[in-house]
Amino acid sequence: MSSRTRGLLFIVSAPSGAGKTTLVEHLVQILPNLRMSRSYTSRPARDGERDGVDYNFVSRDEFQDMVRAGAFLEWADVFGHCYGTAAEDTERLVAAGQDVVLVIDVQGARQVKAHGVDHTAIFVLPPSYEVLERRLRGRSKDSEEQMQTRLATARAEASSYDDYDYVVVNDQLEPTVVRLQEIIAAERSRTHRMRSIAEEIIKSFRH
Numbered sequence: 001m002s003s004r005t006r007g008l009l010f011i012v013s014a015p016s017g018a019g020k021t022t023l024v025e026h027l028v029q030i031l032p033n034l035r036m037s038r039s040y041t042s043r044p045a046r047d048g049e050r051d052g053v054d055y056n057f058v059s060r061d062e063f064q065d066m067v068r069a070g071a072f073l074e075w076a077d078v079f080g081h082c083y084g085t086a087a088e089d090t091e092r093l094v095a096a097g098q099d100v101v102l103v104i105d106v107q108g109a110r111q112v113k114a115h116g117v118d119h120t121a122i123f124v125l126p127p128s129y130e131v132l133e134r135r136l137r138g139r140s141k142d143s144e145e146q147m148q149t150r151l152a153t154a155r156a157e158a159s160s161y162d163d164y165d166y167v168v169v170n171d172q173l174e175p176t177v178v179r180l181q182e183i184i185a186a187e188r189s190r191t192h193r194m195r196s197i198a199e200e201i202i203k204s205f206r207h
């Protein structure tokens with residue numbers, strides 16, 4: 001299949017509490033050609049979460065079977081639960097010309113890069129550590145011990161921003177969604193991705 005018809009693969013990572021899921025949910029509503037990939041997880045569903053919608057919820061054994069079968073493009077253990085992106089799901093969408101966004105942690109992003117899969121990686125930072133802590137405490141039912149683990153992980157993850165192609169600071173929802181749209185538009189316009197369209201246009205110059 002030509003590079004013109006394949007969709008693009010985007011990765012969005014951020015320390016937890018930076019607001020990446022809300023950003024991407026808004027983004028996919030605005031951009032009809034962009035789909036959020038549905039991950040597999042061994043974590044139990046939270047109130048209001050639906051199997052096959054928010055995640056594919058599986059048992060730890062089922063998850064391990066998928067790992068052994070090489071089903072994952074990437075997977076990671078995050079806060080004691082397994083999360084992974086099925087290679088087949090992503091490939092099917094991208095092959096059909098759909099752009100796909102993976103909302104995954106920094107370990108998963110490293111694996112996609114290591115596999116040499118063509119992608120664009122975007123890191124979302126909160127405006128400050130204080131803002132992140134306030135957001136996390138505001139929405140969480142975690143114990144203080146769990147909260148300290150999340151905050152320590154967030155601090156460690158934030159310093160991974162330098163491994164990514166783009167960094168956006170999530171100060172306000174709407175302007176940040178616009179910046180993400182601009183990144184996607186810029187990536188679609190890269191010369192190597194526009195080559196077959198450009199060549200068609202150039203042909204029309206020749207008569």
Ligand code: 5GP
Pocket residue numbers: 016039040043074075076078083084085103104105106107108109
């Ligand atoms: P939560 O349990 O709050 O939904 O997600 C916890 C963390 O797991 C978040 O940082 C989220 O980005 C990450 N995550 C969700 N799905 C995947 C996945 O498929 N792969 C990886 N590596 N991380 C994921």
